[in-house]
Amino acid sequence: MQEMDVEDQFRKMVDLGIGLITYSSEKIAEAARQWAEEKRMTPQQTKEFVQELVERGEKERAEFQNSIQESVQRTLTRLGIREDQEALRAEIRQLRAMIERLDARVAELESRLGNSGEPQA
Structure with missing residues (x-):
């Protein structure tokens, strides 16, 4: 701020x-x-x-x-x-793409482990 x-x-x-x-x-x-x-x-x-x-x-x-x-x-x-606003926008797009890839990897790892993200009791 x-x-x-x-x-x-x-x-x-x-x-x-x-x-x-x-x-x-x-x-x-x-x-x-x-x-x-x-x-x-x-x-x-x-x-x-x-x-x-x-x-x-x-x-x-x-x-x-x-x-x-x-x-x-x-x-x-x-x-x-x-x-440079365009450079910032490009950086934000790259970060969003990285987050999407990480989310996909986490989902894949969870499915391999048979865990849907819910804690096991």
């Missing part, structure tokens, strides 16, 4: 970071518009300037998000929490 708490905390931290970056992008765009008005840029120049800043912000957001995800993955690995 503690593993899920740690994972949830990391996810919340990532969400917070992304939210702050998104908020910052909006503020940057607004500041760029104001700066463009003060510098008397044409509407086309303003649009290009704002677009460039927003694209740069998006690129930095993506890089930040990747960095956080890598950090979270390393931490989860150190804690022994695996993120």
